[in-house]
Amino acid sequence: MDRKWGVVVLRLEKRPTPSRFWLYATPPVAVILTMIAGGILFAAMGKNPFEVIRTIFWDPLFGEFAFYLRGQLLVKAGPLILIAIGLALGFRAGIWNIGAEGQYIMGAIIGASVGLAVFPTESRWIFPAMVVAGAFGGWAWAMIPAILKTRFNTNEILVSLMLVYVAETILAKASTGFLKNPEGMGFPGSRNFSSYPAAQNAFIYEPLGLHWGGVAALVTAVLAYILLTRHQAGFQIRLAGQAPRAARFHGVSPARLVVLCMGLSGALAGLAGMFEVTGPAGQISIDFNTGYGFTAIIVAFLGRLNPLGIVLAGFLMALTYVGGEMASTNLGLPDAAIQVFQGMLLFFLLAVDVLTNYRFRLAVGAH
Amino acid sequence: MTRPELLRVEGITKAYPGVVANSDVSFSIGEGEIHALLGENGAGKSTMVKMIYGLVRPDSGQMTLRGVPYQPGKPAEARRLGVAMVFQHFSLFEALNVAENVALGMENPPPMRELAAKIRAVSEEYGLPLDPSRMVGDLSAGERQRVEIIRCLLQDPKLLIMDEPTSVLTPQEVEILFKTLRQLSSEGTAILYISHKLEEIKSLCDEATILRRGKVVATCTPRDRTAREMAELMVGQALKTPERRLGAKGEVALGVSDLSVASPIPFGTALKGVSFTVAKGEVLGIAGVAGNGQDELLLALSGELKSAPDKVRILSQPVGDLGPVERRRAGLVAAPEDRYGHAAAPDMSLVENAFLTAGVRKGLTKNGFVDWAGTRKFAEEIIAAYDVRTPGPDVAARALSGGNLQKFLMGRELMQGASVIVINQPTWGVDAAAAAQIRQSILDRAGEGAAVVVISQDLDELLEVADSFAVLNEGRLTKPRPTEGLTMDEIGLMMGGAHGMEVAHHVA
Numbered sequence: 001m002d003r004k005w006g007v008v009v010l011r012l013e014k015r016p017t018p019s020r021f022w023l024y025a026t027p028p029v030a031v032i033l034t035m036i037a038g039g040i041l042f043a044a045m046g047k048n049p050f051e052v053i054r055t056i057f058w059d060p061l062f063g064e065f066a067f068y069l070r071g072q073l074l075v076k077a078g079p080l081i082l083i084a085i086g087l088a089l090g091f092r093a094g095i096w097n098i099g100a101e102g103q104y105i106m107g108a109i110i111g112a113s114v115g116l117a118v119f120p121t122e123s124r125w126i127f128p129a130m131v132v133a134g135a136f137g138g139w140a141w142a143m144i145p146a147i148l149k150t151r152f153n154t155n156e157i158l159v160s161l162m163l164v165y166v167a168e169t170i171l172a173k174a175s176t177g178f179l180k181n182p183e184g185m186g187f188p189g190s191r192n193f194s195s196y197p198a199a200q201n202a203f204i205y206e207p208l209g210l211h212w213g214g215v216a217a218l219v220t221a222v223l224a225y226i227l228l229t230r231h232q233a234g235f236q237i238r239l240a241g242q243a244p245r246a247a248r249f250h251g252v253s254p255a256r257l258v259v260l261c262m263g264l265s266g267a268l269a270g271l272a273g274m275f276e277v278t279g280p281a282g283q284i285s286i287d288f289n290t291g292y293g294f295t296a297i298i299v300a301f302l303g304r305l306n307p308l309g310i311v312l313a314g315f316l317m318a319l320t321y322v323g324g325e326m327a328s329t330n331l332g333l334p335d336a337a338i339q340v341f342q343g344m345l346l347f348f349l350l351a352v353d354v355l356t357n358y359r360f361r362l363a364v365g366a367h
Numbered sequence: 368m369t370r371p372e373l374l375r376v377e378g379i380t381k382a383y384p385g386v387v388a389n390s391d392v393s394f395s396i397g398e399g400e401i402h403a404l405l406g407e408n409g410a411g412k413s414t415m416v417k418m419i420y421g422l423v424r425p426d427s428g429q430m431t432l433r434g435v436p437y438q439p440g441k442p443a444e445a446r447r448l449g450v451a452m453v454f455q456h457f458s459l460f461e462a463l464n465v466a467e468n469v470a471l472g473m474e475n476p477p478p479m480r481e482l483a484a485k486i487r488a489v490s491e492e493y494g495l496p497l498d499p500s501r502m503v504g505d506l507s508a509g510e511r512q513r514v515e516i517i518r519c520l521l522q523d524p525k526l527l528i529m530d531e532p533t534s535v536l537t538p539q540e541v542e543i544l545f546k547t548l549r550q551l552s553s554e555g556t557a558i559l560y561i562s563h564k565l566e567e568i569k570s571l572c573d574e575a576t577i578l579r580r581g582k583v584v585a586t587c588t589p590r591d592r593t594a595r596e597m598a599e600l601m602v603g604q605a606l607k608t609p610e611r612r613l614g615a616k617g618e619v620a621l622g623v624s625d626l627s628v629a630s631p632i633p634f635g636t637a638l639k640g641v642s643f644t645v646a647k648g649e650v651l652g653i654a655g656v657a658g659n660g661q662d663e664l665l666l667a668l669s670g671e672l673k674s675a676p677d678k679v680r681i682l683s684q685p686v687g688d689l690g691p692v693e694r695r696r697a698g699l700v701a702a703p704e705d706r707y708g709h710a711a712a713p714d715m716s717l718v719e720n721a722f723l724t725a726g727v728r729k730g731l732t733k734n735g736f737v738d739w740a741g742t743r744k745f746a747e748e749i750i751a752a753y754d755v756r757t758p759g760p761d762v763a764a765r766a767l768s769g770g771n772l773q774k775f776l777m778g779r780e781l782m783q784g785a786s787v788i789v790i791n792q793p794t795w796g797v798d799a800a801a802a803a804q805i806r807q808s809i810l811d812r813a814g815e816g817a818a819v820v821v822i823s824q825d826l827d828e829l830l831e832v833a834d835s836f837a838v839l840n841e842g843r844l845t846k847p848r849p850t851e852g853l854t855m856d857e858i859g860l861m862m863g864g865a866h867g868m869e870v871a872h873h874v875a
Contacts, residue, residue, distance in 0.1 A: 017763045018714070232735050235722065243712035248671050249703060250723050251692035 012358040022356040027302055027313070030349040037348070038341045047331060055331060056323030056341075069322050071209030075280050076321045078209075079104070079272035081217040081314035083296035085224045086265030088305040092228070094241040095261045099145065099160025100269040101293025102167035103138035107270020108277035109174050110137025112284050115199030116179060116191060126198045130274060131212075138270015139263050141167065146262035150255040156262065168289070175286045190284035193277070201279035213275030217314070220268065224307040237261065269293060295321075298346040301353075317342065370397025373557045374419070374437070374526055379428035381414055387581050388414035391428070394576040394586065396526065399555045401548060403568045403589060406578035407601055407798045412561050415578070416528050419559070420452045421445035432526075443474065449525035453515045453532060461504030461634050468503055469518045489520050493547045504634045508535035508658050516547070527551065528559045533567060534824060535657050538859035545571050563601070564827075565594035579603055602799045616834075617647030620818035621668075621699070621787045622680040626687075628667050636660040638667060641844045643837060645818040647786070650809065651847055652833025653822045655862060660842040661822050662704065665791045668820070669701035670694040681787055695727040698786035702776060704795065704822075706769065710776050713765035717757065720764050721746040721779055728783040745782075753778035753804070769796040777805050781812055788812060791822040806832050826858060838862050 035057075039049035060069040083100045090097045097103075111134030115126060145159035174180075179190040193200045204210045228234035240247040240257050248254065272292065281288055299317050303310030324338035375395040381388045389411045396402045406412045417423040419430065421439030430437045432448060439445035442452075459468050466483045470476035477485070483499035490497045495513045503511060512535060519527055529548075533541045548558055548571065560572055568575060569589045577585040577600050585600045626641040638660050645651045655661060666672035668679065670691035678687040681697040689697070703709045711720045722731055722742045729745055731738045746760040753774040757767055764772055773796060780788060793809065794802035809832055813819050822839075823829050829836060830850060837847040838861040845861045 017766050230736050230739075232726070232732050232737055235719070235737060239712055239715070239719075239723070242714050243708045245705075245709045246712045246723060249669065249691060249701075249709055251670070251690050251695075251727075253690070 009362075011361045012354070013361045014358055018356050019359075022352075023304065026349060026352045026356060027304070027309070029352050030302070030345060031316070033348040033352070034341065034345045037344055041337065041340065041344075042333070045333070045337065047333060052327050052331060052333060055327045056320055058323075059326055060319055060322045065326075067207075069326070071207055072322045073315060073318045074209035074214045075211070076318035077311075077314040078211070078214040078217045079276055079292045080296050080299045080317055081311055082213065082220055082272040082275075083265075083269045083293055084299035084303065084310045084314060085217075085220050085307050086268030087296055088300040088303070088307065088310060089224065089228075089237055090261035090265045091300060092241045092305050093237040093257055093261050094244065095258055096157045097142060097145070097160050097262055097265045098157050098297065099142070099162075099164045099293070100265060100296055101289060101291065102160070102164035103141045103266040103269035104273035104276075104293045105164075105167040105171050105289050106141040106273070107134040107138035107267075108273030108281075108288060109171060109179070109284060110134060110140075110270070111274030112190060112193075112277050113174075113179060115193065115196065115278065119191060119196060119199070122198045124198070127201070127278075130199060130278065131271065134274025135267040135271045138273065139267040141270070142262040142266020143259070146259050149262075150258050156258070160262075164293070171284070171288060172286050175284050175288070179284050181283075188286055192283045193279075194282050199278060201275050203279075211275065211279045213272065213279060216271060216275065218311070221307045221311045228307065233260070269296075295342060298342060298349075301346060302349055317345075320345075370400055372396075373398045373400070373433060374559075375431045376415075376419070377429050377431075379415070379418060379425045379430070381411075381418060381423065381425050389418075389425070389578075390581045392578070392581070392583055393428075394583065396557050396559060396574075398525070399552050399557055400574060401552050401558045401560055401572045403572035403575035404559060404561045404578065405563065405565075405568060405575050405597065405601060407563060410578040410601070411581040412578055413530065414581075416452065416530060416559060416561060419445070419526075420450060420528060446522055446524075449523070450528065451519035451522055451524035451526070452528040453512065453519055453530065455530040455532075455534065457511050457515055459503045459511055459514060462502070464500050464502050465497060465506075465514050466499035468514055469499075469521065472518050473521075485521060486517055489517050493517075493520065493550060494543065495547060508656050509537070509540045512536070512544075520551075524556060526557045526559060528561070530561045531563075532560075533562065533564060537656055537862040538826075538855055539862075540656075541567065565589075565597050568597070569594060577601055598799065616649050617816060619644045620647045620682055621645045621789075621820065622683070623668075624678060624680075626667060626674055626678045628663065628672050628674055630660075630663045631666070631672060632662060635663060636842045638663050639842045641667075641839075641842075643844060643847050645787070645820055647816045647818055648813050649835065650813050650819045650821060650833045652829035652836045652850065653820060653839055653844070654824070654826055654829050654836065654858065655822075655839035657824055659839045661791055661824075661839055663842070664839065664844075665701060665703050665789060665822065668699070668789045669703070670699075692727055695724065695783075695785075699789065700724065700728070700780040700783050700785040700787070701789040702780045702791065702793070704791040706772050706776060707765065711764045711772060714763055716763060717750070717755075717760045717767075717775060718743045718746045720775070721749065721760075723779075725779055725783055728785065749775055749778035749782060752782065753808075754801070770798055770801060773797050774801055774805065777808070781808050785817060787818045787820075789820045789822075793821060793823065794825070794828060802828075826855075836861075 035053055039053055042049045042052045060066060060073065083104065087097055087100055111130045114133040115130045118126060141163060144163060145156040148154040148159055149156045175190060176188045181189060181191045201211050201213060236247065236252045239250055240252055277284055277288060295317060299310055299313045303313035320342055327333045328335055328338060373396050377393045379392045380390050392415060404412050404415060414423060418425050421442045421444055466479055466486060469486060470482055476482060486497065486499040495517060497510065497513050497517060503514065512532060532544060536544060552558060562568055572589050575587050575589045576583055579601060622644045624642050627639050629637045636659055643651065667674060670689055674687040676685040676687045680686065681694065681699050684697055686694050686697050707713045712723065722737060725745055726732055731742050743760055750757060750760060755775045756771050777793060794805050797805065809819055809821065821829065821832055833850045835847040836850045836853055838845045840862060
């Protein structure tokens, strides 16, 4: 018990009910604070902060190359949304899958393997089979931490995270070994799916950057929203996260919930990986993964763990990706600065988020 | 008998946002006097004593201790001036031993060996046997209370505040505690005794101050009043005694045979060979001091804790290995004691909390989708039938006062038309009028043919509603006996007596 008396102290006081205002105000406030702190960072690096912020947030939408960059938005947002929705379901239930990056890689490898195994057969069933295989790859990879947790009570955060590095090693092996393009003249990397139509995830509508991954992301968002608000399983997910003992009293089996949530988030991450490798990335390569699985954690929280919010957050984060790339090529900003900038967003979000459940009170004296 | 004045409280007022906890409260306590502070839950007793103990500061009014202005800014200051307090909820570390726990509460603890000797000396002097080297986690609730009392006595207090001390004791333990308190009083230590148990106050206290909604409504000498008179002063209205119906008992609806399960709760109590049956229309009351397996029994009946199939039968269907959902389907509803986080999800709305247990029996799901409109209707029915004070069904459960939430949760279980109803602490924290209503609904459900198990630490409550009576003691259940004709002494013996405390007073 530490008590301060005789001085004015700033106290955090729990609100009787969560503030609806701050629930919705938190993301915009966090974005603004990120711009300010990021601006200071860029200024300290000797760049014009206004120019950098404009390059990141304005140019991709309305700048000179917007016609191309706008399409890139959905290309980047798609996988982020798909992964983040899966993560959000688990986070809502208090199940912390931090290893979506690994599940994304495994989904890509398994999905691609199915396609490459039958190369060069042409059949309309190949791509759907690859979709299923991709989801399976992510699901299976997520089952490792899930089963270890339910059987041996291990910590899913650590296990899923460490499995990312295992997956990266398998990826390196795949691109230099078992999936290496036999006609690749010794270069690492698999065959390119752009020259294999039956297995390719081509653009459905290129100006918008829409491919099957984008369709899947948007459909998943709607389905997840319905699941959370209307379905019993969604109720159980929310209940388990808020009041685990009440969830057991309701009849939720904690082990089944872990398997369900880890499985769902793994499968969605696997799907994202599969759509990416067969579409925008084109091939399995050593550096195929670009951190979507980690960035999706930010997207999930930025979207308030709400599927529709995640769609908006996914586009915002895609903006920082696309704009960030512009900033690094046009203004010579290092990639690391952009990553710091994205990280700031999560930092400010979590900090401002305190105001949803708490309010500040000026207090004088003891208690 | 006039005593020199020890503590005078004058015109104390304390308001919290939205509620006035105490308004213009005045009373005084003489040296060596045992003074009762009487009132229902929420009458402002706890706030009052927290101000005396320096945990809360009054907005206005003053206190004097032996004629000197007294304004403790923190508990340490109150202790230095000779005011000590035993809380209702103990602040003890289970993984430390008695002496270590006592040392933690002291400003300058003496060396352990010396302290242990002191603890022994005080415990013998006041007939409170306690081994300083025992782990607190292994102690019974009554023994834990002794740790708290001895911790206070080591400071040689002039005023000892006791907040609902008997709620965790068996009748025999209560008698021994009272002996200790009377001995302290005769040595000149005043005691401020907080309770709503009127018979205790009649037998122990010299004077009583009765609070209702934060105000002093009466002062009286408890010996000269009947319990009913004091109760009506406390509640401010005439009390209605629940009506008992005399219906024929039907066939057995809930059967538990030789049920033994380990406790999932740290430092919990395993159930050992629990057997009983409850017939349709019967109310079985299960008494016992808290922590003797009540929570575990509720978990084992609700389905959160599983056992072999035939250990628990609902309407002769074996359900021991089934979870809560299947047991509800079979006809059993259960209400755990802990409202915040177990019986209810505090951050969810009342509608969502209604769905929490009523989904199965009220048919509120279709193909896995929740019928929120139907659930809302059910929540509104509960709110209306049980007079739950809330702005509406959409507010979060934690926004309701404890008593109001309890009414809602009781309504939720009692309005599902179940054939077996299991309730742990049905009226805990509920005001007297609402408690009477809840007990009446329990009797009504039994009258309609439900088999009811009521687990409670309130013996008066059990004697009021139960047809048969059993006691949980260290995870074992005594053989249920008809309530009719049971005496308090017999009940006390069923509760395991006084855990060897009688001896101490004979010696002392």
